[in-house]
Amino acid sequence: MTPIRALRALPSAVLIVLLALVIFGPLMNLLIWAVTERWYFPHKLPLEYGFSFWERVFRPRGNAMKSLVTSIWIAVFTVVACLALSVPAGYALARLKLPLRALIMLAFLLPQAFPAVPIYINITRTFYELQLNGTITGVVMVHTLHGLVYSVWISTAAFAAVDRSLEEAARNIGAGPLRAFFTITLPLAMPGIMASAIFVFLESLDEFTGTFFVGTPDVTTLPLLMFRASIEGNYQIASITALILLVPSLAFMLVVERFLRADVLAKVGA
């Protein structure tokens, strides 16, 4: 690189380094807190580093492990519920002739267009009468509502991306509609449906607001545990829990493009 070219590249290099600091600075602070033993004002950096809080978090019968198990079960049930609702709905919306199809698609988008807190407040009020507050069932229902937007839209796109002639070929050689669906259409749409399942799983794992209202006082998911630790000022526990929540999300970032192929993405909303 000639000196002149290097000089011309300097401003963008400075900007990129600044941006990296802005993006990774907060994450760095989280990492530092996760390995801190003692740190208080006015000290700029921790006085002592160590892993004693990790031992507390990962203690087999500790609160954090219990919350992690609760969170994973809720996420699994939410995925099952969302897929059970959205695979048939997605197929119908992609393939069958439906009256008011555009309106139905739009309806699933509606919860995204309204601020969530007032909705959750009134769900809580109804759930209180139905004795669903503080139950896993109640939390799964709220998470399913939240995940449904993604699972319906993505599975509709996944079914729309499946070549219709393959299905027709199967029907022509004598497969019934159900058999054609399970042996041809569903396997071909599977990558998209898997992507929506992973998406719903992560959304459920990270969900805070709905669980905050519906889950209290008995259901403590990982985000709720993290929140309480943070409010109580226990930043070590909060940061370690935050890291546990971060791992699946970042893993998803690395694999998302493998699942959500361009031909499916192009069909979203079409």
Place this chain on the structure above:
Amino acid sequence: MRASIAIMRQPSLIGLLMVTPALLLLAALFLYPLVFSLISAFTVERSDAPAPTFGLFNFFNAYELYATDILFTVVIVGVSTLLIGLFAVAIGGYLTLGETALAVAVLRWLYRWPLFIPFIVAAQCMRSFLAKNGLMNTALEAAGLLDPLSAQSFLDWRGIIITFVWKQTPFVALLVAGAMASIDRSTIEAARNLGASRLRALVEIIVPQVQQILVVGLVLSFVTMMSVLSVPIMISGNTPTMMTVDMAFRINAYGDYGTANALGLISYVLTGAVAWIYVRRGVRQGTPP
């Protein structure tokens, strides 16, 4: 062939049946609470009256107690939306027009990170990063840009804006960069050949062509920021704060659904005004929901 054509012809009853369970869940857990919140906002329950009456009392109460917070919410979310739009266009613009291939590649890898970080984790990161002895002040002091004695905590309205912009910019930038990548390069090159600077090409040629998706991304971000509870509680739970925190407080401390729902209705109106733009621009233009 015959069978599938037959299926296509019937305005499918089976199809409707297949969509019904999902629609029922939507009705029970979204429409019902929504209607309920609207009714509750206008219902006045008082101990001295035998039966609940309808009126605007809850709104007067909400205004009297939380007028500052409503203004605060509008300012925080409005400023955040503007900054998100600005940064997203800047990132998208650099990805499209950048001449240093390495810098473009690094930026493409770099800018997406916060998109995949949950709000609650972002809030915890910022809660330590923006504190008085957080890494931000430490770094500024080390660089000689900040006098240690004048160091202050950013855990107030500024912290909420910083967190929102940090978390939401990648989402809008992703949409905008995608749209910018698909526009016709010849118009940009023509402008550049005629001597337009990169900034001018961005503002006058590129942005008008991606305006639609930019607005969709910003509207979705606006609604998201109006919905998030964890960030305002964790960054700045003290007064003045955002309406989401006030709603949670009315419920948890007083069981006061009337005032909470009045605040809720005000937040619907605020997002409704913005969502109107979204509907006008057409949902079909929006990519992932």
